[in-house]
Amino acid sequence: MTDIFAFIGAGHLNRAIISGLISSTNKDNCEHSDCCCNNNSEQEDSFLSPEQILVSCKSEQTAKTIARDFSVKCFTDNRTVIEKASFLILGVRPNQVREVLEDIKQTDYQDKVIVSFAAGINIASYRRILGDNVIIVRAMPNLAANCQSSVTGIWTDCEVDEEQAEILDDFFASFGSAVWLDDETQIDGITALSGSGIAYFFRLMQAMAATGERFGFSPDELYDIISLTALGAATALLDNPDDGDFAQRVQKICTKGGTTEAAISHFDTANIDATVEAAMQAAVDRSRALSEEITKDW
């Protein structure tokens, strides 16, 4: 596959994806001091080489940093990068999408696919600016893309040919796992689950670390203890899928009258289910409100 991928935007998300895409062949680019990247043989041949990646962003400073960190070409001119590209990877903030679309709307999109990560902006809105014949794919990855562990939800109502579909599948698989959604509204749901989801776990970790310090552990020790505990929980789930649902697994650790039961009963008293439900609904509501706020006059 020799197609060029143009990344428009080089912030948190596109940077994580570029890092994930090329780190399997160049582990020096991995951004972790304690690397968790899969470096198994399946990942040895990376899906894209740095030569196939062109990036554009707003500031010279970001362009220099990206070019230096990943040995890719990075410009501050969107039209330069999309000219030769078959796939455009739009990773700018929702309120920056319009400016980018206005900038690139004169391009001939006949043989190009646009993948957009912008929360809340629906496909109909892109069509209002770029026309009806553009292929737009909406996708919602997360920052674990940088260690090839993103869970990415994907949706399109456009016709992609077999080769494009295969390339898209390989692209998303190269920085984690991907799921094609049943309809566009599910993008809001996957945003609340996995797009924002790793931040929920980080937030819980932040609270655990704050309390852990009171027990005499240093920040470095807590970083290891908490992240390895989370890794243990995820690995136990993935390695033993038949060991019960989430509630049954909690019960297995909650010995009657024991320490975990004492802790979990506090979560239950504080109605953790209602808190999480409200938080996730807030993410979905925000996604819908963004759409309304940003695209109402497109």
Ligand SMILES: NC(=O)c1ccc[n+]([C@@H]2O[C@H](COP(=O)([O-])OP(=O)(O)OC[C@H]3O[C@@H](n4cnc5c(N)ncnc54)[C@H](OP(=O)(O)O)[C@@H]3O)[C@@H](O)[C@H]2O)c1
């Ligand atoms: N962050 C996440 O975890 C996450 C997860 C899922 C989805 N998303 C979605 O991904 C998108 C990007 O989020 P982010 O957190 O990566 O945002 P971000 O860190 O703010 O990055 C935005 C990038 O867009 C660039 N940019 C702004 N205007 C531009 C223009 N006119 N032309 C070219 N580049 C331009 C900026 O360039 P400069 O650096 O030069 O200013 C910056 O590199 C959002 O739509 C968000 O909804 C994010």
